[in-house]
Amino acid sequence: MAEKGIEIETVQVDLGSGEQFADAYREINPDCVVPALQLDDGSCLSEVIAICHYLEAKHPEPALLGTTDEERARILMWNSKVEQQGLWAAADAFRNAAKGLKGRAATGIVSYAQIPELAERGRDRVEHFFRRMNGQLASNEFVAGDRFSIADISALVAADFASWIKLAMPEDAENLKRWYESVSSRPSATA
Amino acid sequence: MAEKGIEIETVQVDLGSGEQFADAYREINPDCVVPALQLDDGSCLSEVIAICHYLEAKHPEPALLGTTDEERARILMWNSKVEQQGLWAAADAFRNAAKGLKGRAATGIVSYAQIPELAERGRDRVEHFFRRMNGQLASNEFVAGDRFSIADISALVAADFASWIKLAMPEDAENLKRWYESVSSRPSATA
Numbered sequence: 001m002a003e004k005g006i007e008i009e010t011v012q013v014d015l016g017s018g019e020q021f022a023d024a025y026r027e028i029n030p031d032c033v034v035p036a037l038q039l040d041d042g043s044c045l046s047e048v049i050a051i052c053h054y055l056e057a058k059h060p061e062p063a064l065l066g067t068t069d070e071e072r073a074r075i076l077m078w079n080s081k082v083e084q085q086g087l088w089a090a091a092d093a094f095r096n097a098a099k100g101l102k103g104r105a106a107t108g109i110v111s112y113a114q115i116p117e118l119a120e121r122g123r124d125r126v127e128h129f130f131r132r133m134n135g136q137l138a139s140n141e142f143v144a145g146d147r148f149s150i151a152d153i154s155a156l157v158a159a160d161f162a163s164w165i166k167l168a169m170p171e172d173a174e175n176l177k178r179w180y181e182s183v184s185s186r187p188s189a190t191a
Numbered sequence: 192m193a194e195k196g197i198e199i200e201t202v203q204v205d206l207g208s209g210e211q212f213a214d215a216y217r218e219i220n221p222d223c224v225v226p227a228l229q230l231d232d233g234s235c236l237s238e239v240i241a242i243c244h245y246l247e248a249k250h251p252e253p254a255l256l257g258t259t260d261e262e263r264a265r266i267l268m269w270n271s272k273v274e275q276q277g278l279w280a281a282a283d284a285f286r287n288a289a290k291g292l293k294g295r296a297a298t299g300i301v302s303y304a305q306i307p308e309l310a311e312r313g314r315d316r317v318e319h320f321f322r323r324m325n326g327q328l329a330s331n332e333f334v335a336g337d338r339f340s341i342a343d344i345s346a347l348v349a350a351d352f353a354s355w356i357k358l359a360m361p362e363d364a365e366n367l368k369r370w371y372e373s374v375s376s377r378p379s380a381t382a
Contacts, residue, residue: 031272031323039261049240050268057260069248070230077241081222085299088279106312108276110319115308121297128301132222 002191003148004059008037016100021109033107049079052150064150071145078136078144078151086129086158093122093165126162130169130176137175142183152183159184193382194339195250199228207291212300224298240270243341255341262336269327269335269342277320277349284313284356317353321360321367328366333374343374350375 001008013019013034020032029036029046036046037054045051056065066072095105096119105114133155136143143151159169159180169176183189192199204210204225211223220227220237227237228245236242247256257263286296287310296305324346327334334342350360350371360367374380 031276045264045268047268047271049271050264053267054260054264057263069245072248073236073241073245076244077236077238080238080240085222106316110316112312112315113308115306115312117304117306118309121303121306124303125297125301 002188075144075149082154089122089125090161134173134176137179193379266335266340273345280313280316281352325364325367
């Protein structure tokens with residue numbers, strides 16, 4: 001939204017106090033995960049990727065999902081790799097170790113105990129993700145090529161998750177650090 | 192491809208013998224996961240969601256990603272829920288328990304030991320997924336509404352993964368069973 005200059009009224013859901021499980025939010029998204037977007041007809045859309053496609057369709061500029069079929073496919077490919085290798089790995093590491101998330105190791109309404117081995121696997125996978133990104137960014141300004149896209153936004157979220165669990169980028173990952181410096185200083189990154 | 196009647200030469204990659212890790216496939220997808228689609232310019236596209244968008248753009252009929260912005264968003268929302276709650280849960284359960292996957296508990300090039308507790312969590316999550324789908328299918332013919340979509344294809348794959356690990360649909364999940372009967376008997380399901 002910030003990248004596109006879209007102004008939509010926002011309501012913060014206090015995840016720390018479990019507001020996502022209260023009836024008011026459960027009516028918006030029965031799966032009790034954020035974010036959700038209320039459409040003009042009153043219906044609610046959840047899941048980040050669905051909301052991104054919807055906002056791109058209604059506000060095409062600047063394009064964050066590409067402008068040709070090939071570019072869109074390439075961006076979605078990289079976004080999916082970032083989700084699988086970075087975001088979910090960092091989430092595994094965080095949710096299965098954070099003191100405040102005991103019994104809430106998976107998102108959603110069901111209570112699950114933390115699995116320390118999964119937190120460890122997640123940390124290791126994030127390190128590989130950093131190396132993978134550093135390689136990709138050696139010959140590309142942004143994750144999916146020469147244009148900023150949702151793949152960069154997902155990767156930035158993954159990198160920020162990683163910093164929560166004190167996982168620093170490898171010292172010698174110069175391309176990754178150059179990219180992080182660049183994307184985290186965009187006005188949208190702090191919006 | 193089968194739903195759309197698209198004919199593209201296919202090459203099977205023998206996952207059992209580790210052909211995805213051989214140089215020939217590593218050049219196609221350095222992350223060593225299937226599937227991948229070679230485009231006319233010789234470049235290769237990986238990640239299921241990217242390939243689905245590309246094929247939909249080039250072969251719009253029949254639509255598997257919706258025909259309006261709202262319908263596409265709804266389908267992508269359900270597809271994401273199915274991936275998170277069904278597919279990845281079933282994959283956790285399968286990969287962390289199967290005898291043939293010791294040391295390969297995560298997809299990709301890095302070797303990870305199986306985590307039995309994660310297999311158990313995955314089984315439990317698949318059961319909740321079945322209940323969730325049964326509820327959604329009470330008032331919808333298909334997962335994302337009244338039209339067959341990629342969300343049904345993802346849910347069918349999740350249900351088939353579940354059957355590999357001997358997880359049956361709940362006896363009283365009538366809507367889910369009606370749906371499964373219907374979608375698994377489509378010609379595309381055995382193509």
